[in-house]
Amino acid sequence: MALMIEMTHLRALHMSMRKLGIDVQQFRVPSGAAGFDCLFSVRERPFVLSLTSRGENPKFFRFDVQHGYRIEAKFSEQDYYALAKLLRTHGRSRGKLIPSEFLSRLDKEIPTDARGEAVPTEQEIVRLRRDLEETDKPYFDHWGSRGSGPSDRNKAKTLAVLGPEALKFSISVNKSGIWSPVPLVRDWRSG
Numbered sequence: 001m002a003l004m005i006e007m008t009h010l011r012a013l014h015m016s017m018r019k020l021g022i023d024v025q026q027f028r029v030p031s032g033a034a035g036f037d038c039l040f041s042v043r044e045r046p047f048v049l050s051l052t053s054r055g056e057n058p059k060f061f062r063f064d065v066q067h068g069y070r071i072e073a074k075f076s077e078q079d080y081y082a083l084a085k086l087l088r089t090h091g092r093s094r095g096k097l098i099p100s101e102f103l104s105r106l107d108k109e110i111p112t113d114a115r116g117e118a119v120p121t122e123q124e125i126v127r128l129r130r131d132l133e134e135t136d137k138p139y140f141d142h143w144g145s146r147g148s149g150p151s152d153r154n155k156a157k158t159l160a161v162l163g164p165e166a167l168k169f170s171i172s173v174n175k176s177g178i179w180s181p182v183p184l185v186r187d188w189r190s191g
Helices: 008-020 077-087 099-109 122-128 152-162 164-173
Strands: 004-006 024-031 034-041 047-053 060-065 070-072 139-144 176-180
Touching (some): 004 099, 008 034, 008 099, 024 099, 024 122, 034 122, 047 122, 060 070, 122 152, 139 164, 152 164, 164 176
Antiparallel strands (some): 024 034, 034 047, 047 060, 139 176
């Protein structure tokens, strides 16, 4: 079994989020020569911490946050090399990437106080969560029928972007969230 790193700052952030009644928080963290836009979401199980590098060619990294606010200190080969390359930008870092050390340093940079103004918009969630389907379509359009109801990927996007109430609604009416590339003034409750 891989080493698990306890994320104590992430735990404190979640406790602060609970006090404010929010379930997603956006923040930035520096990491050597690289910087990341981060999202922490407790809408999903396990919780999700995602990092998107800042710059012209952003890279996306997703970490599942297990019970006890622990993250597995083992990266896929693709993530390992992409992250190592980012952290060595401009030759400022020459050390080997050690996942447990990276996660421990990352945890120390995570804010421990949630802020209402740091709740991202739906479009910002889609921009920063490259693991969701149709990231080129960040705007909710309407509920529609596609085959036999919402796919697992559509449900995942609905939950991550619109929240658990929208997912329950989608499942109850057996309709998929239909998304648009252009801004619309539509609410999922009336879509």
